[in-house]
Amino acid sequence: MAHSLAAAASSFSPPAARRRLPGQVTNVISRRSSVSFNSQRISFMSIRSRPSQLRFKICCSAKKETVDKVCNIVKTQLALPEGTAVTGESKFSELGADSLDTVEIVMGLEEEFNITVDETSAQDIATVQDAANLIEKLVLEKAA
Amino acid sequence: MAFTMRAVKVPPNSASLEEARHRVFDFFRQACRAIPSIMEIYNLDDVVTPSQLRSTIAKEIRKNQGVTNPKVIDMLLFKGMEELGNITEHAKQRHHVIGQYVVGQKGLVQDMEKDQGSSDFLKKFYTSNYS
Numbered sequence: 001m002a003h004s005l006a007a008a009a010s011s012f013s014p015p016a017a018r019r020r021l022p023g024q025v026t027n028v029i030s031r032r033s034s035v036s037f038n039s040q041r042i043s044f045m046s047i048r049s050r051p052s053q054l055r056f057k058i059c060c061s062a063k064k065e066t067v068d069k070v071c072n073i074v075k076t077q078l079a080l081p082e083g084t085a086v087t088g089e090s091k092f093s094e095l096g097a098d099s100l101d102t103v104e105i106v107m108g109l110e111e112e113f114n115i116t117v118d119e120t121s122a123q124d125i126a127t128v129q130d131a132a133n134l135i136e137k138l139v140l141e142k143a144a
Numbered sequence: 145m146a147f148t149m150r151a152v153k154v155p156p157n158s159a160s161l162e163e164a165r166h167r168v169f170d171f172f173r174q175a176c177r178a179i180p181s182i183m184e185i186y187n188l189d190d191v192v193t194p195s196q197l198r199s200t201i202a203k204e205i206r207k208n209q210g211v212t213n214p215k216v217i218d219m220l221l222f223k224g225m226e227e228l229g230n231i232t233e234h235a236k237q238r239h240h241v242i243g244q245y246v247v248g249q250k251g252l253v254q255d256m257e258k259d260q261g262s263s264d265f266l267k268k269f270y271t272s273n274y275s
Contacts, residue, residue, distance in 0.1 A: 076195075103169050104202050107176040111194055119173070 067132040073112060074128060077105050088129040106131070113139060157218050164217040168205065171221055175201050175228055182231055186238045192246045200245050 071086040078095055080086065086095070092102050106122045109115075109131060115138040125131050158164035179194045188197075205224075211217055230236055 099165075099169070100172065100202055100205060103172055104176075104198060107173065107198060108195060110176075119170070 066136055067128060069112065070109065070128050070132050070135070073108050074105055077101065077108055086128065088127070088132065090128050091126055092128075093126070109135060115139060115142060155218075158214040161212060161214050161217075164214040164221075167221055168217065171224055171228075172201065172205060175224075178228060178232055182241070185232075185234060186241050188238075188241070188246070191242060197245060 067088050071090075074080075074086055074090075074092070074095065078097055078101060080095065092105065097105065102125065103122070106117055106125060110117055113135050115135065117134065117138065121134055125134060155167075158167060176198050179197050183189060183192070183194065183197070208217075208220055211220065231241060
């Protein structure tokens, strides 16, 4: 009796353990996709459903937000210390970035804002403000 | 068939260092744009982020920062394109990609600095008994 019960318990537990892991993974995947879908929807609705005057204001505030995002990405990419001041006028070369670092920053911005920067536009980027302006233009073009 | 088709597309040699440098940036952009599909093919979402992979690729390119001969740069670019093609066409297994580009930076891959001046004897001497 004891042997049969122990065998039954040992036989039951592995399937339960196996079943849990795929379920958890599936939940994680579904959560991620739902989150991204919601974020994209929110951004599109906010752009489309506003009147022109408010749209202009949103563009201004978005530009400030965009510059802040770009500054954060630049800090992360170049591993700058916390005290470093990165503003819209900061040049990548002054922050210690070489040409490959600049390309890497542009690729990071592409991934963050889900845009594609063509080569000629990428060559003109020298400051944080240039990057933010280009991103704003590309995001508006994509939303239209 | 895909491999045969790919083998034909060998680009001509760079005429100058500036052109070779330009091609390096094009290769880096191409590799970065392939990162999302690579992460999907090999199911790397649990072990690495696209940003980390991008940094690893940049680090690999920066290893050859001191090379100034356009012919050597072309050869290195060809090898890089071949490696990228192997990865995107699933000619590697998941543990190969993880071992070389994810955990390789933490001691799995022996990272010998490229010393231009030393002879082969000295390089092997420094390497000692490690493969």
